[in-house]
Amino acid sequence: MAVSSYSTAQQARQALADRLAEICRDAGLTGADIADRCDWSKSKSSRIMNARTPPSADDIRAWCQACGADDQTEDLIASLRTAEGMWIGWRRMERAGLKQAQESRLPLYQRTRRFRSYSSWLVPGMIQTRPYTTAALQAIQRRRGLVDDVTEAVATRMERQRVLYEGDREFAFLVEESVLRAGIGGAEVMAGQLGHLVSVASLPNVSLGVVPMTPDRERWPAEGFWIYDSTQVNVELISGYLTITQPSEVAMYAETFAELAALAVHGANARALISAAMDRLS
Incomplete structure (x- = not known):
């Protein structure tokens, strides 16, 4: 679809x-x-x-x-x-720096109770480690020629992760297996990040699925997106940040998430893929 x-x-x-x-x-x-x-x-x-x-x-x-x-x-x-x-282009959204871009999303996170996140590029920000976030934001800052407020932006993202542990929120994360094998920040950073995924997956309000790399899958990878409750979708594209609120299109992303979740492995099988990615680092 x-x-x-x-x-x-x-x-x-x-x-x-x-x-x-x-x-x-x-x-x-x-x-x-x-x-x-x-x-x-x-x-x-x-x-x-x-x-x-x-x-x-x-x-x-x-x-x-x-x-x-x-x-x-x-x-x-x-x-x-x-x-x-x-639709907001990255240049416009980040013209005041990465810290402000991170802060602008906090109200949305605070009012949401059900999060669904699919990522085909990076580990979702909500479950990133500090070193992984630092490596990712440093790469963005250099590539886009932004003001260097990476340290402050990282601190803001780490603070935002508090919603993972507060209230009655539910989180469902899906990542492509290739995300586990992408060398963001180097072997040491990736090893710490993969270990953190195992820890996060053990939380009672978190579901973590990994979509395996297979030669015969019928539902191909999509652009990364977040679904907030059933009212809003945000999509991060190469050129900018898309906000979707039209119910019919929110439903399309929810359907896509369900299709990808059906392809994903969870629990012990997901941990096995994470462990295999960690073994490759050494």
Whole structure:
């Protein structure tokens, strides 16, 4: 089952464009009329109405004024902010440093009671060791040329892990077997991380599954994602951070998680794969 990572954000942009076009029609105007009244090109009106170019807040204000619909301005700007928040590029999200990016997610973690996490690249942040987190964030900081606040960002992530042990929260983690064998931080760091996975898996509120590397699996690896309760999904892609709240798409990710969980091994079989990965380090 394919999951469209950008469809929710695009649908939100399309809905905003449709509302602007409807306001234009209700005022008895055309896109060309809007362009004349706002003193911009006719192609700009067309791009906005067809969701090819997202409007700015000032564009929305000018559009509503041109159509005599000033009473709808604030609502439309709020819709714009919602659409913008669905997709955030890493450069924008991390422009103030990695520490702030880590802190921004804490309220979501605090209000969530059921976590489901699938990772095909790295050990999920909630169950990383400090040395593993340090190695991962240092690599991100160097690769993206960010301000060096890795020490502070690591401390923030470690503090966020407290939710794993507090309250009545439930956690289900799925990782690809390749994650166990990826050399993040070197052999010593990986050995400590693999040992930590065994410890975490013993917690009564945690389920840890490993999807084995097999030559005949029918459900191929996907992009890493988190499901928070049944209301929100976050997807970490190469270019940015996607937030999904549309129920039908949240359900798609939940279905994908269930399919991957059915392929995974748990308990003693998962520990055997972790032990095999540890043996390879030595």
